[in-house]
Amino acid sequence: MSKGSETITPETPTFPTRYWHKLEDGRVQCDLCPRYCKLRDGQRGLCFVRANRSDEIVLTSYGRSSGFCIDPIEKKPLNHFLPGTPVLSFGTAGCNLACKFCQNWDMSKSREMDTLMDQASPEKIARVAREMGCRSVAYTYNDPVIFMEYAIDIARACRAQGIKSVAVTAGYICDEPRREFFSYMDAANVDLKAFSDEFYLKLCGGQLDPVLETLKYLRHETDVWTEITTLLIPGENDSESELEAMSRWVVDNLGADTPWHFSAFHPDWKMMDHPPTPPVTLSRAREIAMSAGLHHVYTGNVHDERGGSTYCHRCGKRLIGRDWYVLTEWNLTADGRCCDCNSPCVGVFEKHPGEWGAKRLPINMELHP
Template sequence: MMSDGTGTFERKLGDGRVQCTVCPHHCSLREGERGKCFVRRREDGHVVCTTYGKSSGFCIDPVEKKPLYHFLPGTPVLSLGTAGCNLSCSFCQNWHLSHSRQVATTAEEAAPEAIARTAERHGCRSVAFTYNEPVIYLEYAVDAARACRARGIRTVAVTAGYISPGARRTFFAHMDAANVDLKAFSEDFYRRLCGVHLKPVLDTLVYLKHETDVWLELTTLLIPGENDRDEELDAMTRWVVSELGPDVPLHFSAFHPAGEMNHVAPTSLETLERARGIARDNGLRFVYLGNISTVEAGRTYCPGCGARLIDRQGYRLRGWGLDEQGRCASCGVVCPGVFESGPGMWGPRCMPVEVG
């Protein structure tokens, strides 16, 4: 892996073009051309990550905001993103970043080692590559992850999972946790609203669960009339239980009008609760509701005795029922996840920071 942003993930074609092999688009580029993600560009005969060393900004968030509910609960995570995306979701909640075409003039400079130093200085237990798709700045994320691991800081990928097998192995070898957007369980949805295909995402999920030690959680943004039918939710959650197991946390998140779908109504609480009911009936043990405030939205219960293990109010932890080994304090059943000796106390604060 080269640390200057010059691509390892490329293939030279017989007609003089160079093919980017980071994601299944496999964009074939002539000199000066950019891929579908906009930020990977051919320069001097190679595919270059043009956002290497640049960020759209840094913020310390609660790790629950990623969302990760079974990974170092209550701790602060240094979050960063760049610009661009290899999906073209009509409903994108971070439209201004994923569709940005001004990366060269608006980005903040930050070397990988500076990211690690900043996280350590502020007491962050992890660094998250988020806000836009980290797959497209793989070289930058991997180098930053290496610098973080050298300081005992874990790393998180918030991703749509649309990545090629070779790049997948390299990228996730340097991640400790991932929240993957399973946007729907329909090829038509992925093709029509995201401009990609479903199968590579499912392949990524199976790979993460069965071939890595990366802690995995899923998020599905429920869009009224698009991916919230009972039949689709039933098929999706049955697949998750069958292929990934019953202990993978699933977050059903409420849609709010955004992007090219600002005419669509927000997701109702009734729809979210119906989806959670279907998932639980199919055997999923940890199902959460996001982008909405209810008493039960974020609570974690013991799969053994039903005791309340983690009581959340928004991003604030209100109760803790795990022992130092991450077991239920009432019955001793292990709660799946990555836990330290006790809960973090960061709370709901989101604090912009400068990196250096």
């Protein structure tokens, strides 16, 4: 539980938030996520971007970003949501978890608001996404739940322009804000970092159960298209027993059609002493998950055309071939069925795939008045 030791200054720009309440001892408790940071006036929460100003929790990063970039949607990763299309991606600063292995630590662990140099209103972001031919906007790089007011306003503006919204999140959020936040999202990739409280506590400073609750909520109470990612760290969350238990939980609670991405760890942030994930570990995890009954399991951060492609779960036909982020085959009908056996493939598909490929295009918002 954070004591919020860092402070905000009178000059810090802020935006009002809803999920908090006052305590009898004079502090204010943030009720956005299961950390429940209890803050005195001027203190920041662990996420760094939510703070107590004049006995109210405010957001300090509204309207500011660490940068914008057009990516392939497969990089989020989402393999069953508008394949081949470009997505305008951005993040802010801070995070409500403290993962020692964070691979976006320069943004998610930032304590320097000066890194948020790109300013853009929600309406401008939606307009630029449309002008650049993006089918969606992704709230990513750091967890969007901590800047949910900004993300929700952008999502509203995007809907007015016919642009979808994608949340790339660890799912560490309380029930009431969870319901509001995801009511504006069209797709989500949720990090299921491991399947033990020990891992979450020791390496993330959090708990497992709130993440599982988010996944069940998305699957059973929303229409948000949801995929899962697990970063496999050698010696930490890659044992056969843990992968089997996690796979059984996904099948039993989310269903066999839930896409799952196993991605490769590389030494970073505070875990430089661990080796990179061998490709064979990802392939083994994929086999374990598929043996448990999952239909669409992928390998990531490695060159593996088989592990990155989508197959018909009934006849085995390669439906969507992928070489990294480039689509090499498309064998789906206009209504998303296998061209050979006519079995449906789960996902959000259009009549034709996008042609964005593997391009990564940084966007300077100042050039888009």
